[in-house]
Amino acid sequence: MNKPVEVLPDQSALVARALELILSKLETAIREQGRFTIALSGGSTPKPLYEAIATQKLPWDRIHVFWGDERYVPPDHPDSNELMARRAWLDKVNIPATNIHSVPTLEAEPAVSAAKYEQHLQEFFNSSSGEFPALDVILLGMGDDAHTASLFPHTEALKVRDRLTTVGNKDGNPRITFTYPFINSASTVIFVVAGANKRPALAQVFAPVADDFTYPSRLIQPQGELWWLLDAAAGLELKP
Secondary structure (H helix, E strand, O other): OOOOOOEEOOOOHHHHHHHHHHHHHHHHHHHHHHEEEEEHHHHHOOHHHHHHHHHOOHHHHEEEEEEEEEEEEOOOOOOOOOHHHHHOOOHHHOOHHEEOOOOOOOOOOHHHHHHHHHHHHHHHHHOOOOOOOOOOEEEEEEOOOOOEEOOOOOHHHHOOOOEEEEEEEEEEEEEEEEHHHOOOOOOOEEEEEHHHHHHHHHHHHOOOOOOOOOOHHHHHHOEEEEEEEEHHHHHOOOOO
């Protein structure tokens, strides 16, 4: 599998490169379309990236923020991806509330939340059922089990190919997640991965042959650009 990869010397360089890439895509999207759409990832790795974005002087009214996945908790819960992004970035800038497209996690059932988020995405992009609109940028992390978003190894979410969103499962805890075909419709997908503990999974993700359902990040093959940004600890064995 041919995947472009950049190995950066440390986390600060990793954040700087990711920021540079996002700002470039943002500038192009706003120039060509008048708006920029981005889906955020959770976890600890992107937090300094969000803090860096918050320091930029940007046309916030033209930026629309989504989430590639969300834990099934209230938006003010400590485990919420939205809460982390708000504290690190969104609450620090003058972005209109209507430009923040939260995952609805207060429904009685996760499947209802997933359906509501899909409907919201379809309405925002003016797309029909069965169509996969293209976000400008989807940010992804990767776990040491090679999961990305909330697409975990050998879970039902990996089988969903006709929806934008579905219910992911992490040790019995539901999450709302983009499906891999929807991620693959993006104009640009950027993996930001740090830590030596990711090396075994990365070796399988980049291997010529491996099982996609065991290593779900292998399923991410977007129609647009794919960037793998790794720190030196994660990318030691993949360094060009």
